[in-house]
Amino acid sequence: MPELAAFIVTIAAMVVVAAVTMVAGLYGAKARATSNFLEAARTLGPRWNAAAISGQYLSAASFLGVAGLVLKGGVDALWYPLGFTAGYLALLLFVAAPLRRSGAYTLPDFAEVRLGSERLRRICTAFVIIVGWLYLVPQLQGAGLTLQEVANQPKWVGAAVVMVIVTFNIYTGWMRSITIVQAFQYWIKLTALAIPVFVLLIHYAGDHQTARSSLGAPQPAFPVGRDINPDRNIVLKVTEPTRVTVDGKQDDQPTHGPVVWPPGEHKVGKGTTVHFDAGSRIPVTSDAAADYSAWLRPMGAGKHPLLATYSLIVALLLGTMGLPHILGRYYTDPDGTAARRTTLLVLALLGIFYLFPIVSGWLARLYVPRLLAEGNTDAALLDLPGAALGIHTVPGLLLGGLIAAGAFAAFVSAATGLVLSVAGVLSTDVLPGRLRGFRAATIAAWSVPLAFMLAVSSLDLAQGVGLAFAVAASSFCPLLVLGIWWRGLTDAGAAAGILLGGGLAFAAVLPAAAGVLPPDWQALLAQPAVFTVPLAFLTMVVVSRRTSDRVPADVSRILLRLHAPDRLGLSEDRDSGQLPGRPGMAAAALPRMRGGRHRR
């Protein structure tokens, strides 16, 4: 019965979110009808576009994944939200304004504008697809998890629901890159997270029992006897001799009946049921911080913590600039200066948002530590209100529904942007045909990650997204940074760097994504950026030097266009045919003439 109530509340919350989104979309469509689409979007200004970029960026990994990682890894997990944000600082310092002035809408566009090579464009297209697919897998995984937690549905149902909504959105054009809708998504996600966190903090302040028992003990205990039933093979760590009743496979041996686990690691097979008595300490999976003090302390969990931390920072810091669905959004800014101001605001918006998943990860350690034993920490946020306030209570139900709806908003907006980006390059550069090609490409863009997610889903959401960042950082970051700042770059050098760096990064993360990674290799393979990014830069420089006769003849003119102040009016847009040709000083006057609020 509570499940049915939870299901109804969640669906109702999702419908409300969808309705709000749709109203915003119609509003946006009206604005589009009154004038040229891009012009309409550009009169909105950096504030709207910053919210739109944040809305599209905050995906399953940020909404659910960060809280889960904090629950599992403690203070070490804080590097994830930090890196997710810092990526925009690198993007601002090296890419934002020049990229906007280049007039390129996608990464392959930029490669072609800068280096004029059709072959390089194709290579970039391939990597846009790879990065997009790697990024889509965790979105689908998160959707499956959400419906599994709130409505007890198998994982494919949630993923399929998200993909149906995304396809519907794209076919009807309701959410298609409309700035207002994406900006709304940011505020929806922030609200859906901030309200539960505030309520739970107030609840925690008056909840002395949980506060005492959880913070006093080195590791929380099961208040009542509980069955653990992992849906994948996991390794559990216990810190004291623990009596359990096993039904299934334990340490690769079929076991049925009571056993006592000595302190140490114990393998539990998929589908096995392990019963823990009331009062026994809750075990954690092998990659989690073993006890409360390790959780509070830096470098409390995992192997090679320093190397893994640095590699993660490199990937997140440099990977953001290579995310295809983010770069396209900058096209909405009227010029390079606006792109810079937008990015500054994005940094502020993300900083505000990430406060809440971090706090909820901390609350989850107090209220839902059992997830550590199940290896299902991504569900932390979804289970938190029910565990703290009671699943049968009205506040527990409402807050749970709100969080689930916010999570769905996160999957849908991020997945829409990603599917659009991947389908865009698939239809223009890979598949033949135009409109029919785009529809077919939309299906192709999500069917591959969906199949992959159903076959294997072993990583945490935020870690899964981290793989996409590693590949983007090893391929597109060197292309953008060298392309914008170094006139010696050649098409051959860029292609070699992308293929070697990006290819190696992809080869390294694939076993991690497929869940067949030996634990000893975790640090190197699951997070290869610290090696592959410098390699990609080095390759590009060395090969470009060797092929210096291939430096484009108009490189100075292109660099001037990328770096010249906007008021000189030297940058060119792809839509310059629609804007009256008014370069020079007049460009400065244009936004003033169009700045009427009625255009929204």
Place this chain on the structure above:
Amino acid sequence: MTLGGMSDDATGQDSDPWAALVKAAEDAAAQERAAQDSTVYPIAGRTKAGKRERIVLAKRRNSRRVVRTLAELEDQTSVGEVLVRQLVRVQLMLSVRLMLLTVVVLGAIPVAFLLVPSLGTTTIFGLRLPWLLLGLAVYPFFVVVAWSYNRGAERNEQDFAEMVEN
């Protein structure tokens, strides 16, 4: 709306750049004429109620010279080339300086915790220092770095534009 698929229009050589430049000069001259009544007019072209609007008290002497320098930039004469190289270098130095600052600050945090484990258990206002640093303090730090970059980059561009226009 086109997604991807840009090829020839990107380099946009369909309109005569000279005609565009002459048009630009005419526009600039028209602006100056319009501004002559009031001796104050903004040339930064900010639309929102900007806090730091640039005020120019004297009108430019000769708008034809603007055309010539712009043309030099576009045609990559040696003068134009030097100017552009200088702008790119100044902007790159600014970015690299701020990136180094960020990387050193971020990179020092794990090392500090590794070398001085007691830092990891220090408590401020009832919260552990690493949690405060990594969960809270870094975000305003990012915003401050970004803000100072925007200021610096816009000033560099203003200097460049003034050099070109005078």
